[in-house]
Amino acid sequence: MPSRSIRVAVLGARGLVGQWFLKMLHGHPWFKLTAVTSHEAVGLRYRDAVKWLAGGDVPFDFGEMEFIEADPKKVDADVVFSALPTEAARKLELMFAEAGFTVVSKSAAYRLDENVPLVVPEINPDHLALIDVQRTKMSGAIVTDPNCTTTILALPLKPIHDAYGIRKVVVTTLQAASGAGYPGVASLDLIDNVVPYIQGEEEKVRDELLKIMGKLSGGRVEWAGMEVASTCTRVPVLDGHLESVYVETEREVDENEVVELLQEFKGKPQTLKLPTAPEKPIIVLSGVDRPQPRLDRLSGSVPGMSVTVGRVRRGVNKRSVMFLALGHNLVRGAAGSAILLAELLAAEKYI
Amino acid sequence: MPSRSIRVAVLGARGLVGQWFLKMLHGHPWFKLTAVTSHEAVGLRYRDAVKWLAGGDVPFDFGEMEFIEADPKKVDADVVFSALPTEAARKLELMFAEAGFTVVSKSAAYRLDENVPLVVPEINPDHLALIDVQRTKMSGAIVTDPNCTTTILALPLKPIHDAYGIRKVVVTTLQAASGAGYPGVASLDLIDNVVPYIQGEEEKVRDELLKIMGKLSGGRVEWAGMEVASTCTRVPVLDGHLESVYVETEREVDENEVVELLQEFKGKPQTLKLPTAPEKPIIVLSGVDRPQPRLDRLSGSVPGMSVTVGRVRRGVNKRSVMFLALGHNLVRGAAGSAILLAELLAAEKYI
Amino acid sequence: MPSRSIRVAVLGARGLVGQWFLKMLHGHPWFKLTAVTSHEAVGLRYRDAVKWLAGGDVPFDFGEMEFIEADPKKVDADVVFSALPTEAARKLELMFAEAGFTVVSKSAAYRLDENVPLVVPEINPDHLALIDVQRTKMSGAIVTDPNCTTTILALPLKPIHDAYGIRKVVVTTLQAASGAGYPGVASLDLIDNVVPYIQGEEEKVRDELLKIMGKLSGGRVEWAGMEVASTCTRVPVLDGHLESVYVETEREVDENEVVELLQEFKGKPQTLKLPTAPEKPIIVLSGVDRPQPRLDRLSGSVPGMSVTVGRVRRGVNKRSVMFLALGHNLVRGAAGSAILLAELLAAEKYI
Amino acid sequence: MPSRSIRVAVLGARGLVGQWFLKMLHGHPWFKLTAVTSHEAVGLRYRDAVKWLAGGDVPFDFGEMEFIEADPKKVDADVVFSALPTEAARKLELMFAEAGFTVVSKSAAYRLDENVPLVVPEINPDHLALIDVQRTKMSGAIVTDPNCTTTILALPLKPIHDAYGIRKVVVTTLQAASGAGYPGVASLDLIDNVVPYIQGEEEKVRDELLKIMGKLSGGRVEWAGMEVASTCTRVPVLDGHLESVYVETEREVDENEVVELLQEFKGKPQTLKLPTAPEKPIIVLSGVDRPQPRLDRLSGSVPGMSVTVGRVRRGVNKRSVMFLALGHNLVRGAAGSAILLAELLAAEKYI
Secondary structure (H helix, E strand, O other), rough: OOOEEEEEEOOOOOHHHHHHHHHHHOOOOEEEEEEOOOOOOOOOOHHHOOOOOOOOOOOHHHOOOOOEOOOOOHHHHHOEEOOHHHHHHHHHHHHHOOOOOOEEOOOOOOOOOOOOOOOOOOOOOHHHHHHHHOOOOOOOOOOOOOHHHHHHHHHHHHHHHHHHHHEEEEEEEOOOOOHHHHOEEHHHHHOOEEEEOOOOOOHHHHHHHHHHHHHHHHHHEEEEEEEEEEEEOOOOOOOOOEEEEEEEEEEOOOOOHHHHHHHHHOHHHHHHOOOOOOOOOOOEEEOOOOOOHHEEEEEEEOOOOEEEEEEEEOOOOOOEEEEEEEHHHHHHHHHHHHHHHHHHHOOOOOO | OOOEEEEEEEOOOOHHHHHHHHHHOOOOOEEEEEEEEEEHHHEEEEHHHOOOOOOOOOOOHOOOOOOEEEEEOOOOOEEEOOOOHHHHEEEHHHHHHHHOOOEEEEOOOOOOOOOOOOOOOOOOHHHHHHHHHHHHHOOOEEEEEEOHHHHHHHHHHHHHHHHHHHEEEEEEEEHHHHOOOOOOOOOHHHHHOEOOEEEEEEEEHHHHHHHHHHEEEEEEEEEOOEEEEEEEEEOOOOOOOOEEEEEEEOOOOOOOHHHHHHHHHHOHHHOOOOOOOOOEEEEEEOHHHHHHHHHHHHHHOOOOOOOEEEEEEEEEOOOOEEEEEEEOOHHHHHHHHHHHHHHHHHHHHOO | OOOOOOOEEOOOOHHHHHHHHHHOOOOOEEEEEEEEEOOOOOOEEEEHHHHOOOOOOOHHHHHHHHHHEEOOOOOOOOEEEEOHHHHHHHHHHHHHHHHOOOOEEEOOOOOOOOOOOOOOOOOOEEEEHHHHHOOOOOOEEEEEEHHHHHHHHHHHHHHHHHHOOOEEEEEEEEEHHHHOOOOOOOOHHOOOOOEHHHHHHHHHHHHHHHHOEEEOOEEEEOOOOEEEEEEEEEOOOOEEEEEEEEEEEEOOOOHHHHHHHHHOOOOOEEEEEEEEOOOOEEEEEOOOOOOOOHHHOOOOOOOOOOEEEEEEEEOOOOOOEEEEEEEEOOHHHHHHHHHHHHHHHHHHHOO | OOOOOOOEEEEEEOHHHHHHHHHHHHHOOEEEEEEEEOHHOOOOOOOHHHHOOOOOOHHHHOOOOOOOOOOOOOOOOOOOOOOOHHHHHHHHHHHHHHOEEEEEEEEOOOOOOOOEEOOOOOOOOHHHHHHHHOOOOOOOOOEOOOOOHHHHHHHHHHHHHHOOEEEEEEEEEEEEEEHOOOOOHHHHHHHOOOEEEOOHHHHHHHHHHHHHHHHHOOOOEEOOOOOEEEEEEEEEOOOOOEEEEEEOOOOOHHHHHHHHHHHHOOHHHHHHOOOOOOOOOOOOOOOOOOOOHHHOOOOOOOOOOOOOEEEEEEEEHHHHHEEEEOOOHHHHHHHHHHHHHHHHHHHHOOO
């Protein structure tokens, strides 16, 4: 636990991811929200400028905050969470980092930059060492979080990779509408329909997965060598990305052992008992027809922070295994993971 | 064209598949519907006993027909189409075949029986030769049609297999609610949700695919040797099964060539110009976000009889290719394919 | 039937209403499409610039047409159908009328203008006489069609009003997503949800209904005196507005007689056998749970041009009656009604 | 607060209403669950025999309970909550009441019986005096709760009736799928569709509303004299019934005053600070497009126990007012109201 409360700001706080940042920062034991920014809403009260879709009501005190411009001179914070669109992120995140802020970003702008750590706290916390590389050039730092689909996929793959060595991953995703923000996907595209394409998503899944699973050595990350093939679809579901995963491994795999590995999997956030860390990052469901988005998306001791896995079963031979994984795209896939990452940074004295 | 009209009956004509049989038999140039059966509705008028969900109105004259019992003595027909549930099918289809009828079945009861042809008319019409084996034991015959998911998958796989040799198939399906019949899936299971399990479906996909793709030799079918891994899910879509397919091949595969092969693919029904044969069994769509169930499920010169394919692209290496396929589960996946099969039987003088 | 084919153009042809104009004009016996306009798509082929959502494929030849600017000098037509947004309509429709064109408009711009006829062809064809008033000021004319919700409501009210005198109407609508165009309503607003508000709609329903039901006398329309209270909601349905209607009448009303009146109702389009006139403008369904949007929206001998009515029943006393009405918002509620109106204009020698 | 904890049982505890009873009884300060019954599941553990759809997980300890038969001799409780189907309720509820139990019923079996109080705790708590009439004949009592649609309607009507005298109510409901239980409504009926009919519902709305709003005098309830016309529809929403309400009053009505009356409305449960009483039974929302089922169904200090109201506006003249009301059909409309009623019975010493 940090010795004093840490001031945080949320850039791009009007959108869905921004809303979930506020929802999850409300009552946070370490972090104190000091600023919210939105280019289009400067000067407006949060409550008045937002179409709140994160469930329940706008946290009362946050609702009274006034949007300011995303300007390092105007933001008084130690950490800025970025929920900016990629284009704006590319410019502003660097500006904030150069001004000495620690930027924890949900945008894709710098994820694949070789000096920028792309981290799922339970998987590759050691990659945070890249911050030291960044600090040779600027006083702040940029730390990133994978896109929602990748985070949800990477968590169950991690213990499998450690145990058996993953050679190949074939994944088809059934992603929720909220992944596209608001207004996002038109009703006319999702009533009685599925859209089997999400721009740029499949490339992100592959590249980000390989980087997260990569090894840090000599100040750089060597991407993992596994083969990844993904198909991303959009289905008429509000929240919760479901992923149908097929894996081939180096060594022979045992399904019962996989179930056990998944259930017992823990990472640094669990060891450090970080506030937003769920007791179990992965929950294996026994129901034959689970996980289901509506029923399981808010699973875990910190609701929405656990990935649920079901139907773990043998693939085509002894070196393949299949399962379904589900995660809340706006919690574990976005705001929650970023907050957990900031907690890890604080616990590890990067902030 | 047969020299006289062929009398056909539909067993289990009240359900969704039964309804599509009637819809597609209406105005059929070769077949004349003489009887409809339903155990629960004997004596009732078709129109009064059916919750019609096949679009438009009940074909007028068929609506006036009276349900009779599925009894070979009461049915006056050359061919019986069976849309019976498996249990009833096991008993009744054999009874009809023994009584001399040609049974064209949509049920799973005898699909994997070694003397029973399991045929997609464009793929393995030669398997109909198994009828001769059956005829050594009885005067009629049972001919079967794969389950909807398999038919839709098998069609685009056929030309790929012929050209490159398929080693492995990994498929995740997004299946429509109507695949479960009426009432079928509860609204509470599909509003804001997806159910990642369909009982028995994944086993059917593998076994039936291997049998269809198998080689007939010496009066029996040797199943194909490819590896098949499938995950079947139910999505909030009315009609149209979407399938996300990953394929590994023996020989190096070229995506552009695959597109061409799919587009040019034709089978015996096209050569014979059977009434229910679409000009193109497979239509390749160029839109980056196609096929989509609502927009594409009724594709083809005979609406719903073509499978649409989109996003043909390289998989993880030179020996893998990926695509999405979509078919109407009640037309190409059920009644339409069975009627096409009966047309083939007629054209080939099996009836 | 006109002695020569009539050249027509569609202004704002890219949107959903525009698409249905093209769909319904294809193969039209009297009208020949000569131009399509879209401010944003000038120079592009129709097929390439449109996200086609009107079912089936873009009519082939229309797909090849090139969008031009909505400029009276560039459009070669007798009639222009306007599917323009209100603001653009206000300017362009007048410009076309002044240039001598007959404008048949689906926009709200001039509907309530006292010299502009607001006509449902089966209800108030006599209001077209207002064209003569317009012609004293310009060579062309503007003729309008009510908004979709009003048209669907007005049709069943007409024979009831004629027979019993309507004093009061209380209506709650359940409107389809396509009524808001594309992209229109966000998926996040309609998954597991209903939105009980549609901007401006309730005022339109009241005002337009009163004008349509009004009496033409002395070159102006005296609005009907009935009281109208409406609540408009948006539901997760693609096409088809359902309306729950409660009516109070001057004279005692008999439900069976109402059913008969509705079923027998015919207007001038039926007498004249106009090409887009359905045999029955109103179809009364006997099913206790009808009309339903998905099952009934394409009813009628010209699909989608008939309003279906169900559950005709007594209200709170002998002077009130209730029913549900359903119509296809893009056919009877938009393109179809406008085309029918143009046919009437042609038949009545206004063109 | 009662001096000792009150033992309660839930009859028909497997269904959706039963599940919400368990969810809301968990951790209840006064009530201790001692038995759950289900004819089909006797002997099974709750957890194993239930498809849990009430959100989150089955409350742990309740999940371990074993279903018993609904037999007064086997149930050890002071109060039994009945979520039985009507037929079973007719027999069993009387049997329990005769055996001395206080039955609080969600079934329709005895709601309109003249000696049985039909009570919404905030509206007509005085009707509980009918219990004394019952007690002349048996040692226990039956107390009932209106159906969900009526409760949600009656709450906002109550202060309006008190202030202005209601003459007429015209209501159209948009009801959630969960109102029909599980499996309830088929997906094929609610994908891209609305069903404008719910068997028996409209009669219940009228009769139950009139009884609740009636006056108790001389040991019987004189039903209110207002006219009620209702149309009940089913929409693709999980939980939350939305009602579009038009009201005519005796005296002139002022919309702003109505808003104030609704906001300030409180009943005995609020005065007595009963555990399940929300601070505000009615919450008026200011958003122009509210209430919406998904956003507002869990409103209130006890989530789901407040009815939200929006769009309060003038009807057709000075003596009419319109609004939309929304309530959670399984909380305020079912289990929550029944528990609140039992709390009232306890506080008023009926138990």
